[in-house]
Amino acid sequence: MNVMTIVGARPQFIKAAPLCAELTSRGHKNVFVHTGQHYDYSLSKVFFDELQIPEPDYNLEIGPLSPVKQISGMMNSLETILITEKPTCALVFGDTNSTLAASLAAMKCEIPIIHIEGGERNFTRDMKIVPATTIPEESNRVLVDHISSVIFCASKRAVENLAREAITDNVLWAGDISLDTYSLISQIPSNKSDILERLNIRSGEFALATVHRAINTDIPERLVEILKGLSKSEIPVIFPIHPRTRKVMVESNLFSRFTQSSNLRIVDPVGYFDMLALEKNARIIITDSGGVIREAFFSKVPSVIVDETTEWIDLVQTGWSRLVGADSQKICEYIHLLKKPENWEPVLGDGTARKKIVSYLENWSHK
CATH class of the missing domain: 3.40.50.2000 (Glycogen Phosphorylase B;)
Structure with missing residues (x-):
């Protein structure tokens, strides 16, 4: 496979680390793109250093702009990269502006979108607790899920949420990939x-x-x-x-x-x-x-x-x-x-999401 992994914010660096390593270990090409959404060193470079994430093949250096300018700027740059690289799929994470921009650009370039951590919902769009402008993440999640070719869920609840929205094809509960990173880093002294x-x-x-x-x-x-x-x-x-x-x-x-x-x-x-x-x-x-x-x-x-x-x-x-x-x-x-509950259940998986994701994509890409 020729995968393009697109990140832009701290949580995505954390999730990308084990997945990039797994793709590389299995011999797949991984074009790594950093949108520059998190432009501060403490929210970007330090995580690449500590998690041993390879230097990005492309850094869009978008930086702090209004949401519309940020997303449109990302899309404009990503279109050129997608056309040049011609990846098998575009891999995105979570619910940030980088996620939405990458997904829209990939869709318009007719590149399949792989959404990691899809299906999660907090239903704030329906509750109208606060102005919609303060809850962009929920809108991003919904939009990306509805244009994705494959969705990997961190929780079983997310799979159920997608089913209620009539999204059932190529949906898999893989577990939370951030648990993979947490487990791997916890083994370090x-x-x-x-x-x-x-x-x-x-x-x-x-x-x-x-x-x-x-x-x-x-x-x-x-x-x-x-x-x-x-x-x-x-x-x-x-x-x-x-x-x-x-x-x-x-x-x-x-x-x-x-x-x-x-x-x-x-x-x-x-x-x-x-x-x-x-x-x-x-x-x-x-x-x-x-x-x-x-x-x-x-x-x-x-x-x-x-x-x-x-x-x-x-x-x-x-x-x-x-x-x-x-x-x-x-x-x-x-x-x-607030005290610790007596029981702890592994409701977000077992820390092997990266393996399940890559194995599924290998089979999917050959269909």
């Missing part, structure tokens, strides 16, 4: 990270927080509520700040206000090894990130989701995650009250 020593924190004695989604950064009242909840914590809260969140906080005069909190420790973004070390050693994790929610689950650490809904319903139903929205009181309460 723990001395790859000294983040606990650098931050002078002890295992089980701190909370970890991340906030970056548009639903929370683009609505100032929500961001303030979340920060108030974190700042009231009685244990230290380590907050690796996303560049977008930092920008919003600085422009809204929130950065200086909340950096004065004794227990809310805002730090620069961290690499994958450091992030895993923080996740594994945290008492609890507060986040709006679908990737961090799952890494918390893999680490058997309970998480608080600062959103009204999530596509990862199974983690809520098993008790490992709790939805609290942007409610400062609930956030503070759950930091102290």
Whole structure:
């Protein structure tokens, strides 16, 4: 096969790493494209270095633009690359603008789209909780699924979601490929990270927080509520700040206000090894990130989701995650009250998604 793998954001680097390695080990050509959606070094280059992802064959360097300009710019550049490379298929991940742009470009170039982590739904488009502009991920997921040739699902629930939308052909529950990365990296000696020593924190004695989604950064009242909840914590809260969140906080005069909190420790973004070390050693994790929610689950650490809904319903139903929205009181309460459930079920697979995906594609490409 001649596969084109297209990524652009931190979660996609994490998912691409084991899949690219599997494709290469089986002798398949893999043209690797980075859209440049995550343009900050701490959100891009460091992950390529740590996960030993090969340098991209193409880097579009799109950078921070409005969604329309970003997506159209990606599509324009990708069209040229797709026509030049003539791949067997275009492989995309998740629900970002890079995912949507790559899928639309591939469709117009008549290249089959392979969607990794398809079928997940949080149904926010129907609930109308917040303005549609703050929930682009759900729209991206739906659009990409409906033009994909093959869809690999992280959860069995995703397969059911697709069936309700009359998508049943070439749909496979492979498990969550980010678990592949997590499992493989977990085998590396723990001395790859000294983040606990650098931050002078002890295992089980701190909370970890991340906030970056548009639903929370683009609505100032929500961001303030979340920060108030974190700042009231009685244990230290380590907050690796996303560049977008930092920008919003600085422009809204929130950065200086909340950096004065004794227990809310805002730090620069961290690499994958450091992030895993923080996740594994945290008492609890507060986040709006679908990737961090799952890494918390893999680490058997309970998480608080600062959103009204999530596509990862199974983690809520098993008790490992709790939805609290942007409610400062609930956030503070759950930091102290949420405990580990007694049971842990492998609802997101067994860490071998990469093998199932490549094996399926090998058979599919010969049909």
